[in-house]
Amino acid sequence: MPLREAPVELPALQPSPGQPFGLYVHVPFCFTRCGYCDFNTYTPAELGGVNPDAWLEALGAELELAAARLDGPTVSTVFVGGGTPSLLGGERMVRLLGMVRDHFVLAPDAEITTEANPESAWPDFFSATRTAGYTRVSLGMQSVSPRVLGVLDRIHTPNRSAAAAREALAEGFEHVSLDLIYGTPGESDDDLLRSVDTAVDTGVDHVSAYALVVEEGTALARRVRRGELAAPDDDVLAHRYELVDARLSGAGMSWYEVSNWSRPGGECRHNLGYWNGGQWWGAGPGAHGYVGATRWWNVKHPNAYAELLADGTLPVSGFERLDGDALHTEEVLLKTRLRQGLPLDRLGDAERQRAQTAVADGLLASEGERLVLTPRGRLLADGVVRTLLG
Incomplete structure (x- = not known):
């Protein structure tokens, strides 16, 4: 039996309107x-x-x-x-x-x-x-x-x-x-x-x-x-x-x-x-959730999970509040991987300049107001994201 984990109290959670x-x-x-x-x-x-x-x-x-x-x-x-x-x-x-x-x-x-x-x-x-x-x-x-x-x-x-x-x-x-x-x-x-x-x-x-x-x-x-x-x-x-x-x-x-x-x-x-930056509740041992700008994760072991819930306590092990920079990094990381691409207006001026370099290198293609990975860019998707973020 694992040692009992002390739960962490979640802050108030308010789902963002208009998001799935x-x-x-x-x-x-x-x-x-x-x-x-x-x-x-x-x-x-x-x-x-x-x-x-x-x-x-x-x-x-x-x-x-x-x-x-x-x-x-x-x-x-x-x-x-x-x-x-x-x-x-x-x-x-x-x-x-x-x-x-x-x-x-x-x-x-x-x-x-x-x-x-x-x-x-x-x-x-x-x-x-x-x-x-x-x-x-x-x-x-x-x-x-x-x-x-x-x-x-x-x-x-x-x-x-x-x-x-x-x-x-x-x-x-x-x-x-x-x-x-x-x-x-x-x-x-x-x-x-x-x-x-x-x-x-x-x-x-x-x-x-x-x-x-x-x-x-x-x-x-x-x-x-x-x-x-x-x-x-x-x-x-x-x-x-x-x-x-x-x-x-x-x-x-x-x-x-x-x-x-x-x-x-x-x-x-x-x-x-x-x-696409939607929100979800993660239930179960070790599950992660994300609501508003708060991400949290549950205790991992099923025994500790069940013990806390038997006491009427959410089995939360820890949480973090994402600031604007962290939210931006995640948006670029995730949306760049999608076929619909990353909206150009989500990038700052310096990032747009770096994006043009990636376009010139054949890693990204401009499709209207979006940047989409090329076939070669998909092979190097993580590197493309690092380039955009500088």
Whole structure:
């Protein structure tokens, strides 16, 4: 049992008018820990007695306290992430959404997303969640190559992801996404292209593709440090990104954020809310929220989370108030990554001059009053942002 954490009192929160409001729910459970993952997740052996039902009860208490702190914003998107939400099973996922509706007003066209892992999401899970009102499912595919899945410590079989995507579509989900990882040690161009083609062939309307990042403290980082695996190579990652983009674009999926492609109407509205400066309440262990100019984060361990809520206390571990400079930096960082681009009028004079240099270097293109990353600029998006901000 972890030492009890002292909670932090949040300041008054007032959602900014005219901005979308979302709700993020963090499910901290995973059956096993993938070697590359540094998310706030816990396997059964690590939990020391916290079970999904106790977590769900604590979550309901947080949602009740959250609703009392806010001035009744209408929720336009809900995103249940993790961790592995599908480990909860369909019945608990139905209860979870019911608790959200008990405490918040959902927009009539609310987008309600759940993440799922292929090995724990089956037709009965998709049927239950779709009937309950979930509108979108995001499946962790990563790869169809057995050797790539092995390096990543994924436990699903190569064909299960595609089968799960088809099952979700058959159960009535209009929006289904598959997540890929590229640049894993030992991966070939062929491995990646087979994974992309498999994703496209399922008929999903959204694909995310992320370069493998070796995060400190993970099993993957330890293997790289010991020399068992090679670190991802930047040139290889750039080449693989170009392969992904060409294949998805050829299949009718357009990029709308550097790592995300969709068919028309398939964009993830919840994530667009993040990238466009929207606001959200983050519920669950380790979840982050952002309202007005305040960002906060919850205590991480499910035991500490449940203990605080049992006492009627919000499980907040810390918060920060963002000043004008910090808000500007985030706007440039996030909107530059979007296909709609960064409005030129959001930049100061010096930043506009630096933007023209980036245009001349072929990293940005001027589209009306917006700056949009070129194909080469997408490969160097972080560097482009640093250039703009000086």
